[in-house]
Amino acid sequence: MNRFSYERAPDVASAVRAGAGNDSARFIAGGTNLLDLMKENVFRPSHLIDITRLPLNKIEETGDGGLRIGALVTNADTAYNEHVERRYPLLSKAILAGATSQLRNMATTGGNLLQRTRCYYFYDTGAPCNKREPGTGCGALHGFNRIHAILGTSDACIATHPSDMCVALAALDATVRVTGPDGERTIPFSEFHRLPGATPHLDTNLRQGELITAVDLPAKGFASHHTYLKLRDRASYAFALVSVAAALELDGERILEARLALGGVAHKPWRDTAAESMLNGQRASVELFRSVGEAIVHEARGFGHNTFKIELAKRAVVRALAQAAGMEQPS
Ligand SMILES: Cc1cc2nc3c(=O)[nH]c(=O)nc-3n(C[C@H](O)[C@H](O)[C@H](O)COP(=O)(O)OP(=O)(O)OC[C@H]3O[C@@H](n4cnc5c(N)ncnc54)[C@H](O)[C@@H]3O)c2cc1C
Ligand code: SF4
Secondary structure (H helix, E strand, O other), X not given: OOOOEEEEOOOHHHHHHHHOOOOOXXXXXXXXXXXXXXXXXXXXXXXXXXXXXXXXXXXXEOOOOOEEEEOOOEHHHHHOOHHHHHHOHHHHHHHHOOOOHHHHHXXXXXXXXXXXXXXXXXXXXXXXXXXXXXXXXXXXOOOOOOOOOOOOOEOOEOOOOOOOHHHHHHHOOOEEEEEEOOEEEEEEHHHOEOOOOOOOOOOEOOOOOOEEEEEEEOOOOOOOOEEEEEEOOOOOOOOOOEEEEEEEEEEOOEEEEEEEEEEOOOXXXXXXXXXXXXXXXXXXXHHHHHHHHHHHOOOOOOOOOOOHHHHHHHHHHHHHHHHHOOOOOOO
16 A cells, blocks of 8 residues: 555535645545555555545435435445435335445445446556556457446446446436535536546546535435346345336326436446436336337447347346336246
8 A cells, every 4th residue: 555644524624625736635435445446556545534524424304305315324324214215215225235234334425426437457557447547548448348338438438337326316316415615516416427438537527626415315206116126246245237227106007207227337327318208108018118128228339248238238127117117027
């Protein structure tokens, strides 16, 4: 490990002040991703700002009937919070599909949003990687790319965002609250993470020095009809090859409103609003779900080892929608 200095921030303003103007400083929350990256020499921050004592560890009602989850609420506390379990069970299930109970006890809301890709080449400091070191190339493009993206890729990077929680937050239309040197702002979840384009080293649209303070959930939680389907190599303790968060508002068999987001397929949680429009107002049926699955992967591109994900994603969408609608499982 490299040498670094450390301070514990007493309040949000001090944390932001300490982060501003020093692009090699990093906030540290649960440390479950940051410390790994430091031990692997992928990150070499000169200064750590411990934010664990900031008053951002509450889950509170918002004025408009939604829920605000503080940036330092642990993933375990969110998943088992009675309001989240009752009103946003999709979020609980997505969190509980990830990591282990020990990790979920440490991992925080803000850290989960900002966890880095699990691309093997990103972790291997001897390999080329445009995300770790811009301009060095992409080891995965013509290398072993079984876990990599099939949607929204670029020639510079085909990494995926690894979070389960973020897939549910995308489907639920969450917003991210941040405070930075220029004050507070909110970012719609769909605009928080980025596609790689020519700048894959930028995972998000956060500005230098900005601290995530909370994630807001709108009032609508799709508690009655939802599913989080995670397909992975092992039954537990593995990142998603493909995951689907599906949420439906139904009137009998008619879909009044649909939400659909995929994980493990793109550089960001992949919310597909065009696919949602295909579902809105229609009668729920396996045929409809199949056409939605086809549409979602229409522009997908495989890179060899991960080409199987195209068919997997298509089938996962059908299964997740059928589960959310309470229908018989399609064969
Ligand atoms: C073995 C293993 C298995 C895992 N499996 C899964 C899985 O299946 N699914 C899944 O979704 N995740 C999984 N994870 C990832 C885990 O969920 C993340 O490591 C965790 O959510 C990160 O949160 P943290 O609080 O520990 O972040 P930290 O490690 O403290 O920080 C991560 C990054 O976020 C920044 N940061 C943290 N908080 C803030 C804030 N409030 N504002 C601005 N920046 C901030 C830090 O500077 C750092 O860059 C796994 C992790 C491990 C180690
Ligand atoms: S896919 Fe992205 S993260 Fe992985 S090696 Fe290529 S540039 Fe790096």
